Amino acid sequence: MTPPTFPPPRRRRRRGAASAAVLALTLAASLAACSSEDTPSADTATAGGPVTLEFWTWSLKGSDPEAKAIVDKYHQEHPNVTVKLSEVGGTADTSSKLLAADKAGDTPDVVQVEYRGLPALVVSGAVKEITADVASVKGNVDPNIWALTTFNDQVYGVPQDIGPMMLTYRKDLFDKYGVKVPTTWAEYAEAAEKIREKNPDAYIASFAAREFEFFAAQAAQAGAQWWSNDGKAWKVGIDSEASLKTADYWEDLVKRDLVKVEPLLTPEWNAKVNKGEILSWAAAAWAPSVLYSVAPDTAGKWESAPLPQWTPGDPAVPFMGGSTYLVPAKSKHPKEAAAFAAWLGASDEGSKLLLSLDLFPGGNAGRQATLSHEPPQLMPQQKDFYTITDQVIKNTTIPVTWGPNVNVAQTAFGDALNKAALDRTSFREVYKATQQAVVADLEKAGYTVAK
Incomplete structure (x- = not known):
C-alpha cells in the first residue's frame, strides 16, 4: 500500500549545511559530512562476543512463523548474534520514534523504513552511511534498486x-x-467509459485523492520531477506542465464520473x-x-498487466x-547491524527467504526465485505473473527523488485534492498550491530553492 505520512521532525541546521544536503541520485559531496555531523563513533568493541541487535520492523512480525524461521536461520549461521524483533507501525511511527531515540542517544540497531522516508532521516543525521559494509553484496542487487537508497554514491540502506x-x-x-486491457492512459479512459456504459454500478477504479505516492509516480511517468537537486539548490516541479497534465487527466475522469471518488x-471500498x-x-x-486479503472469494478472477503508458511505446x-x-547512526553495534541488513536484503539466501513474507524481494536471487514461484493467491491461474513483473522491473528506469519535506507536500495535497474531486473544482490549483507550500517550507528551513 501507499506508505503512510511521516511526521516533520527536522533539526535546524546551518544554512550552508542544509542547502548542501542533496537527496537526489546526484547528491552534493557534502552529504556524508552532513549526515554524520556530530555523530559519535560507533561502539563495536564486542570483539566477537555475544551481540543483541534490536530490529524495528513491521514486515517481520515475531508472532509469524515465517519471520521466526528467517531469524532462526540467521542465528544458526551467526551464533554470537541475537536479533530481537520489535514491531513498529510503519514509516510514520518509525521515523518519529527513530528521531526521538537518536536525540536521546538510545537507538535500535536496524530499522525498516519505506524508501521515501529515508531522505529526511539522512538530512537529520540519524542514519549511518554503510557503503563499505555492503560492498560484498553490491552485485546482488540491480543498480536501479540500489538507487533507492544511494545518494552521491553512498549507500544508506539495504533494499x-x-x-x-x-x-x-x-x-x-x-x-x-x-473491455481491452489498456496499454496507455488514453485507452484507460476509454475503458473506464465503456465499463460505466455496460454497468452503471461499476467503475474501472477508485480515485483515492490521498494516495500521494501514486500521483507522484504518475507525474514521474509523464516526465515531471517533483523534487530535484543539482548539488546547490532544490527545485520543485509539482506545478510543472508535465505534472499538471496528469492533474488534468484525472480531473477529466472525475468530472465525467468515470472513476469513483x-x-x-x-469497508465500503472492500464491499x-x-x-x-x-x-x-x-x-x-x-x-x-492486498486485494486477496479483502476479497479472497474473487481469487482466480484477476490478472495483472504492465501499467498503462503516458507516452505510447515508453514502458518506463x-x-x-x-x-x-x-x-541508525548511534547503533551500538553498527557493523553487526549492517551485516545482518546485508544478509537479509541482499544475500542470495536472505532475499529468497523474504518471499515467505509475501514480499517482492529487491535482491537478484529473490527476484529470480519469483520466476519459479507460484503466482499470487489472487490469480493462481496467471502463471506468467512474475515473468511480467520482472520485465516491468527491468523497465523501471525512472528515478524518483523525494525531498526532505515530503510530509508538507502530502499534507497540503491530499485533503485539498479530495475536496477538489468532491466539489469538481480545479486539480491544477491543488498542484499549484502544493508547490507553493513546499517551496515556502524549504525556504523557511534554510534551503536554497531554484526558481
Missing part, C-alpha cells in the same frame, strides 16, 4: 522489497464487458471490490496480496512503495 508498478484488474469482467481499503463494482487498481506488484515507470533496512 528489502520493491514496488514495480502494474495494473491489477478483473479479467472476467473486462472480458464480459468487452473514495479512499482505498475502507465494492467483492461485488465487482471496482474493476482494477493501478498500484504495484504488492496489490494482489518508477517504483511505488517498498522499504529498506538502515542502520
Whole structure:
C-alpha cells in the first residue's frame, strides 16, 4: 500500500549545511559530512562476543512463523548474534520514534523504513552511511534498486522489497464487458467509459485523492520531477506542465464520473471490490496480496498487466512503495547491524527467504526465485505473473527523488485534492498550491530553492 505520512521532525541546521544536503541520485559531496555531523563513533568493541541487535520492523512480525524461521536461520549461521524483533507501525511511527531515540542517544540497531522516508532521516543525521559494509553484496542487487537508497554514491540502506508498478484488474469482467486491457492512459479512459456504459454500478477504479505516492509516480511517468537537486539548490516541479497534465487527466475522469471518488481499503471500498463494482487498481506488484486479503472469494478472477503508458511505446515507470533496512547512526553495534541488513536484503539466501513474507524481494536471487514461484493467491491461474513483473522491473528506469519535506507536500495535497474531486473544482490549483507550500517550507528551513 501507499506508505503512510511521516511526521516533520527536522533539526535546524546551518544554512550552508542544509542547502548542501542533496537527496537526489546526484547528491552534493557534502552529504556524508552532513549526515554524520556530530555523530559519535560507533561502539563495536564486542570483539566477537555475544551481540543483541534490536530490529524495528513491521514486515517481520515475531508472532509469524515465517519471520521466526528467517531469524532462526540467521542465528544458526551467526551464533554470537541475537536479533530481537520489535514491531513498529510503519514509516510514520518509525521515523518519529527513530528521531526521538537518536536525540536521546538510545537507538535500535536496524530499522525498516519505506524508501521515501529515508531522505529526511539522512538530512537529520540519524542514519549511518554503510557503503563499505555492503560492498560484498553490491552485485546482488540491480543498480536501479540500489538507487533507492544511494545518494552521491553512498549507500544508506539495504533494499528489502520493491514496488514495480502494474495494473491489477478483473479479467472476467473486462472480458464480459468487452473491455481491452489498456496499454496507455488514453485507452484507460476509454475503458473506464465503456465499463460505466455496460454497468452503471461499476467503475474501472477508485480515485483515492490521498494516495500521494501514486500521483507522484504518475507525474514521474509523464516526465515531471517533483523534487530535484543539482548539488546547490532544490527545485520543485509539482506545478510543472508535465505534472499538471496528469492533474488534468484525472480531473477529466472525475468530472465525467468515470472513476469513483473514495479512499482505498475502507469497508465500503472492500464491499465494492467483492461485488465487482471496482474493476482494477493501478498500484504495484504488492496489490494482489492486498486485494486477496479483502476479497479472497474473487481469487482466480484477476490478472495483472504492465501499467498503462503516458507516452505510447515508453514502458518506463518508477517504483511505488517498498522499504529498506538502515542502520541508525548511534547503533551500538553498527557493523553487526549492517551485516545482518546485508544478509537479509541482499544475500542470495536472505532475499529468497523474504518471499515467505509475501514480499517482492529487491535482491537478484529473490527476484529470480519469483520466476519459479507460484503466482499470487489472487490469480493462481496467471502463471506468467512474475515473468511480467520482472520485465516491468527491468523497465523501471525512472528515478524518483523525494525531498526532505515530503510530509508538507502530502499534507497540503491530499485533503485539498479530495475536496477538489468532491466539489469538481480545479486539480491544477491543488498542484499549484502544493508547490507553493513546499517551496515556502524549504525556504523557511534554510534551503536554497531554484526558481
